[in-house]
Amino acid sequence: MMWSERTIWWCIVFICVKQGVSQNVSSLSKVSENCESGKRQDCADCRTVKICSYDQTVLTSYKCQDVEPDKPYCVGSGICSSDYDSESACGVADDLCPSTKAGFYPDPSNCTQYIYCDEKKIATPVSCLAANNAYNHSSSSCFLRKVLDDCFQVNCELLQNRNKWFIYKPFPQLYFFCSMSGLPVMFECPREFEVYDVKLQRCKFECRESGRFPYPGDNKKYYECVYVTPFKLELFEQRCPLQLTYDEEKRICNVK
Ligand SMILES: *[C@@H]1O[C@H](CO)[C@@H](O)[C@H](O)[C@H]1NC(C)=O
Ligand SMILES: *[C@@H]1O[C@H](CO)[C@@H](O)[C@H](O)[C@H]1NC(C)=O
Numbered sequence: 001m002m003w004s005e006r007t008i009w010w011c012i013v014f015i016c017v018k019q020g021v022s023q024n025v026s027s028l029s030k031v032s033e034n035c036e037s038g039k040r041q042d043c044a045d046c047r048t049v050k051i052c053s054y055d056q057t058v059l060t061s062y063k064c065q066d067v068e069p070d071k072p073y074c075v076g077s078g079i080c081s082s083d084y085d086s087e088s089a090c091g092v093a094d095d096l097c098p099s100t101k102a103g104f105y106p107d108p109s110n111c112t113q114y115i116y117c118d119e120k121k122i123a124t125p126v127s128c129l130a131a132n133n134a135y136n137h138s139s140s141s142c143f144l145r146k147v148l149d150d151c152f153q154v155n156c157e158l159l160q161n162r163n164k165w166f167i168y169k170p171f172p173q174l175y176f177f178c179s180m181s182g183l184p185v186m187f188e189c190p191r192e193f194e195v196y197d198v199k200l201q202r203c204k205f206e207c208r209e210s211g212r213f214p215y216p217g218d219n220k221k222y223y224e225c226v227y228v229t230p231f232k233l234e235l236f237e238q239r240c241p242l243q244l245t246y247d248e249e250k251r252i253c254n255v256k
């Protein structure tokens with residue numbers, strides 16, 4: 001049993017590492033130096049428009065997202081659009097996007113920015129408006145940092161962090177792997193109240209408040225979290241009395 005689980009996880013790790021090499025959020029916004037001759041406007045990268053003079057100098061550039069938030073991509077001869085060119089770097093799935101659903105996600109290596117992942121796992125970086133702010137994944141917005149712990153970030157480029165799993169502490173349903181090449185790869189546990197167990201290499205239920213919670217895959221059972229001391233919650237696996245099944249809405253065993 002243990003063996004088959006290990007095998008599956010190692011395969012996933014291998015894919016992460018492979019993808020990590022070719023995908024790099026920060027490299028998406030690299031601005032190319034010169035302009036093509038005769039062009040006054042062009043795409044610097046798939047999100048940035050550049051304005052040029054006829055002597056091929058870039059006069060200025062701007063992010064489409066800053067000008068037209070619903071048209072974040074630069075296409076063709078420097079036009080902002082809601083869709084990216086299929087062959088552009090914007091079309092590459094980003095490892096910061098977990099495979100679960102579209103939405104905002106933290107950048108685990110920088111608390112002052114976050115990303116939007118669309119359905120195709122294409123990431124659009126977003127920065128907190130002020131440098132002393134940090135991203136809050138519960139509200140998908142930034143807040144003023146008051147204590148050091150308000151900023152959670154792990155530098156995946158440091159050698160001691162590479163090839164290692166981390167829980168995203170402010171929102172432990174999220175966890176990430178720092179690849180061998182120093183890039184974070186984000187994952188999300190499938191259910192609320194689940195936390196990744198680094199040793200077991202799988203997500204498991206964790207008590208965060210008292211009460212009853214559904215047991216995945218078996219409606220005759222449920223989890224119950226109970227305070228055993230004023231500060232310590234403990235997890236119990238309970239079974240409904242015969243003939244009853246766990247009712248998620250009423251949070252109790254009920255007649256079905
Ligand atoms: C990612 O992008 C940064 C900034 O452009 C660059 O310094 C770094 O080498 C890139 N990493 C990889 C693995 O391409
Ligand atoms: C985090 O990102 C901001 C821009 O969004 C940048 O100014 C800052 O240097 C980055 N910090 C780190 C630690 O990479």
Ligand SMILES: *[C@@H]1O[C@H](CO)[C@@H](O)[C@H](O)[C@H]1NC(C)=O
Nearest residue numbers: 136137138139140143144150
């Ligand atoms: C983060 O957002 C949640 C939900 O809006 C809120 O309850 C919580 O207090 C926020 N955390 C911080 C540190 O601002």
